[in-house]
Amino acid sequence: xxxxxxxxxxxxxxxxxxxxxxxxxxxxxxxxxxxxxxxxxxxxxxxxxxxxxxxxxxxxxxxxxxxxxxxxxxxxxxxxxxxxxxxxxxxxxxxxxxxxxxxxxxxxxxxxxxxxxxxxxxxxxxxxxxxxxxxxxxxxxxxxx
Amino acid sequence: xxxxxxxxxxxxxxxxxxxxxxxxxxxxxxxxxxxxxxxxxxxxxxxxxxxxxxxxxxxxxxxxxxxxxxxxxxxxxxxxxxxxxxxxxxxxxxxxxxxxxxxxxxxxxxxxxxxxxxxxxxxxxxxxxxxxxxxxxxxxx
Numbered sequence: 001x002x003x004x005x006x007x008x009x010x011x012x013x014x015x016x017x018x019x020x021x022x023x024x025x026x027x028x029x030x031x032x033x034x035x036x037x038x039x040x041x042x043x044x045x046x047x048x049x050x051x052x053x054x055x056x057x058x059x060x061x062x063x064x065x066x067x068x069x070x071x072x073x074x075x076x077x078x079x080x081x082x083x084x085x086x087x088x089x090x091x092x093x094x095x096x097x098x099x100x101x102x103x104x105x106x107x108x109x110x111x112x113x114x115x116x117x118x119x120x121x122x123x124x125x126x127x128x129x130x131x132x133x134x135x136x137x138x139x140x141x142x143x144x145x
Numbered sequence: 146x147x148x149x150x151x152x153x154x155x156x157x158x159x160x161x162x163x164x165x166x167x168x169x170x171x172x173x174x175x176x177x178x179x180x181x182x183x184x185x186x187x188x189x190x191x192x193x194x195x196x197x198x199x200x201x202x203x204x205x206x207x208x209x210x211x212x213x214x215x216x217x218x219x220x221x222x223x224x225x226x227x228x229x230x231x232x233x234x235x236x237x238x239x240x241x242x243x244x245x246x247x248x249x250x251x252x253x254x255x256x257x258x259x260x261x262x263x264x265x266x267x268x269x270x271x272x273x274x275x276x277x278x279x280x281x282x283x284x285x286x
Contacts, residue, residue: 035248036268067252069222071148071215076222078252078264106183108250108266110215110224122224124250126183127270128279137270137279 004070011063019051027119036127058083077109103133148216155221159209166201175261183266204229222252238278245275
C-alpha cells in the first residue's frame with residue numbers, strides 16, 4: 001500500500017467506525033496532536049481515544065477527504081468533517097454536552113510515516129468556528145475580525 | 146518547476162510578508178491569486194494584504210517561523226508559527242502587551258512559479274484566548 005492509500009484508509013475506516021483497522025496502520029509509538037486544543041495522545045490506545053472522542057461527540061460523523069498531498073514520508077490530508085453533536089465533546093475546559101447542533105468544519109491533518117505506518121499526526125482546524133457552530137461561543141464575526 | 150523550487154517559494158512567501166509587514170508580495174503571486182482562511186470570507190491578493198496589515202499593525206515584531214514544508218506536484222503545504230506582541234488595537238481589542246504564539250498550516254497551489262491559491266487554518270481560538278478576550282467555552286452545568 002502506498003502512503004496516500006494508507007493514509008486515505010484511515011478516513012474510510014473512520015466513516016466505517018473500524019478503529020482496529022486504523023490502529024493496525026500505526027506505529028506502536030504513534031502520537032496524535034490536536035493543535036488548536038493543545039492536546040497530544042500517545043500510542044495505539046491514545047489513537048483509539050482520539051478517534052472515539054470524535055465519534056462519541058458526533059455519532060453520525062462522516063469525513064470527506066478533499067485533498068491529499070503526498071510528500072513522501074509526510075502526507076497532508078485536507079478534509080471536511082460533518083456531524084451532529086449528540087455526545088460529550090472533550091475540551092481542555094471540560095466536556096461540552098451534546099447540543100444537537102450540526103457542524104461542518106474544515107480540517108488539515110499532517111501525517112508522518114515510518115516503516116510503512118503512520119507515526120505522528122497533527123490535526124489543524126478552526127476551533128473557533130467549531131465552537132461557534134455548537135453555539136457555545138460568540139460567532140467568529142462578533143468575537144474576532 | 147520542481148517540488149524543490151516550491152519548498153523555496155513557500156519560505157520566500159512568508160519571509161516577504163515579514164519584510165513587507167503585510168503582503169503577500171505581488172511578485173510571488175499570480176494575478177488571480179486567492180486566499181481562503183478558515184473563519185473568513187475568501188480574499189483576493191489585495192484583501193489578503195489588508196488582512197495581513199491588520200496583524201502586523203496590531204502585533205509588533207510579528208514574524209513567521211516555518212516549521213516544515215511538504216510538496217507534491219503543484220502543491221506545497223507549510224506548517225508555521227507566528228509570534229509577536231500585542232501592542233496595537235486588534236479587531237477592537239485594545240493592546241494587552243501580551244506575547245502571542247499562533248500555529249497555522251496552509252496549502253498553496255503553484256502556477257508559473259507563483260502562488261495561485263492559498264488555503265489556510267490558524268489557531269484563531271488560541272489567539273483570542275491568549276489575548277484574554279475569549280473565555281473558556283461555556284460548559285452547561
